[in-house]
Amino acid sequence: MAESNGRLNIDKPLWDQSTFIGRVKHFFWVTDPRTIFTSDKKLDAARDLVEQYRRGEEPPGVSREEIVYAKKLFESAFHPDSGERQNVIGRMSFQVPGGMAITGAMLQWYKTNTAVIFWQWVNQSFNALVNYTNRNAASDITAQQIGLAYVTATTSAVVTAIGLKKFLAKRAGPFAQRFVPFAAVAAANCVNVPLMRQSEITNGIMTTDEDENEVVPSKYAAGKGIGQVVFSRITMAAPGMLITPIIMNRIEPMKFMQRIKPLHGPIQIMVVGCFLIFMTPTACAIFPQRCQISSEKLKVLDKEKLEEIQQKFGEKVPKTLYFNKGL
Incomplete structure (x- = not known):
């Protein structure tokens, strides 16, 4: 479980995503069909609580279990890139x-x-x-x-x-x-x-x-x-x-x-x-x-993009680049 200074890292999965088992546990949690019956009002409240916790401004007395459940609802119903609530059938x-x-x-x-x-x-x-x-x-x-x-x-x-x-x-x-x-x-x-x-x-x-x-x-x-x-x-x-x-x-x-x-x-x-x-x-x-992909791949596949990276980062070009592949 991702934690920092005793607090849950609200933007990281609860399980190690570098392992297959960790990813399976995460998606069992996120794809729980029971969450589709949650009302929009509760989903929006979960999103608000997640955002408050991210800023360290959550209401006093909120339990860890409540934060984890809000995180579950948020990740099951909101797009990871845009933060918009997804339509039910597409989730x-x-x-x-x-x-x-x-x-x-x-x-x-x-x-x-x-x-x-x-x-x-x-x-x-x-x-x-x-x-x-x-x-x-x-x-x-x-x-x-x-x-x-x-x-x-x-x-x-x-x-x-x-x-x-x-x-x-x-x-x-x-x-x-x-x-x-x-x-x-x-x-x-x-x-x-x-x-x-x-x-x-x-x-x-x-x-x-x-x-x-x-x-x-x-x-x-x-x-x-x-x-x-x-x-x-x-x-x-x-x-x-x-x-x-x-x-x-x-x-x-x-x-x-x-x-x-x-x-x-x-x-x-x-x-x-x-x-x-x-x-x-x-x-x-x-x-x-x-x-993830290696920036070395761009040397062969897209030299123009590699030049953009070099201009932006100089000698500190990231060796590894990351992206959301979608689902």
Whole structure:
């Protein structure tokens, strides 16, 4: 737990973020689905308490537990760059309830083209909102860019799903078609995330030194961060979308399952939810949130930016640059 002079360091995670286990504990804490039921009034009060504590002006008698809980609410609902309160559906704490409902539906209703198109559209609408909400807020994105990312990702998901469905219908049995939604989701993530954050790729994202002082925007940092986010998103979805079909294929023929066919959808949604409860924080923790690159990389990748750093810092060029990769 980050502390200084007996006080909690309100701007640092409670667990060591240089270790995978520390990051998993942090994201289990931050992505707690129960926080989505907290009212805006309580969230704003938590933000105010965090800001007061940061200045050393918190009200007398406030306990450590209250400060820690306020920090939890603040980090679960407010953007780390802009400090703005995020919309509920776009928060990572909504990934479990939102993801389990949509993913379970995609896995359950996949047999008709109409169902495939509808649920892929719903999923990409959800993903687009999550990607926009958790982007690096220092990079601007226009309404036109958002629309392009949304339409392209939705189209890629639908084309992949319908194409694979037809291909497997001719060459494999119904069981293989259960995995079509995952292929569509993976393909769409490879499109949705980069397009939704295209301004970062074009303009770079701001890097800082160890003390959070701004250094220079970097396109390499943007590419690295976006690549890690895409990998994490696919990893997050993989167990639920790959193992759940196997489980359902085994239990659906059983007599008790035949008697409760209307409940197959809800059961599948709950199974996916069990995976997401663990995979959401685990996938978020694969890479550090505060990502780093070596300034030496800029010698090869972006000499112009290296010259900017040298002019700004002289001989004391930071060896390591840091940036928020987004989620």
